[in-house]
Amino acid sequence: GQNIDQPTEMTATEGAIVQINCTYQTSGFNGLFWYQQHAGEAPTFLSYNVLDGLEEKGRFSSFLSRSKGYSYLLLKELQMKDSASYLCAVRGAGGGSYIPTFGRGTSLIVHP
Amino acid sequence: KAGVTQTPRYLIKTRGQQVTLSCSPISGHRSVSWYQQTPGQGLQFLFEYFSETQRNKGNFPGRFSGRQFSNSRSEMNVSTLELGDSALYLCASSPRGGDTGELFFGEGSRLTVL
Helix, strand or coil, X not given: CCEEECCCEEEEECCCCEEEEEEEEXXXXXXXXXXXXXXXXXXXXXXXXXXXXXXXXXXXEEEEECCCCEEEEEECCCCHHHCEEEEEEECCCCHHHXXXXXXXXXXXXXXX | CCCCEEECCEEEECCXXXXXXXXXXXXXXXXXXEEEEECCCEEEXXXXXXXXXXXXXXXXXXXXXXXXXCCCCEEXXXXXXXXXXXXXXXXXXXXXXXXXXXXXXXXXXXXXXX
């Protein structure tokens, strides 16, 4: 099975940097995703990591350490519109385990 | 390119009734997955269809069922509704499923069971 843990809620200030952590335990590993979901809207894809290291995409970066079962999403130069839920999802390996398992999400509140 | 479309967006049912939700994937996408989202449990996988075949099923009771048509559109049905079925039901499509990465989600169907 798969177990994914991320903080329930975080707050930060506009213009600051915030790091959202995700730890996981899986039987096999075939990639980790981050999705953003604004209230009342569909989740949208942010990043995908399958190898160790940092993937940078504009203000957002995602890091993966497979040996530690750990990932983080780094948001720089926070804007009010970044207030949303951030979902970590892990995909296993083999059979139907390619279906990603989602964590419960981290609700990020950005204050002015 | 149109996104994933789910209908209806909102619906209210009473216990014991049944409901059918519809999902039209992005044109060309053959894999459709369904998820249930609740505040307490987050996104829970229901099932995945590919080329009209159910390939994977999550840990939900048999009251939850689905199907996929030849045009890749999918429906899910919940029979004998319970209060605990109140949730946002999300559909996601991807080009092939399996080794693909990104899921493209619809805005969901919010079901309230009274």
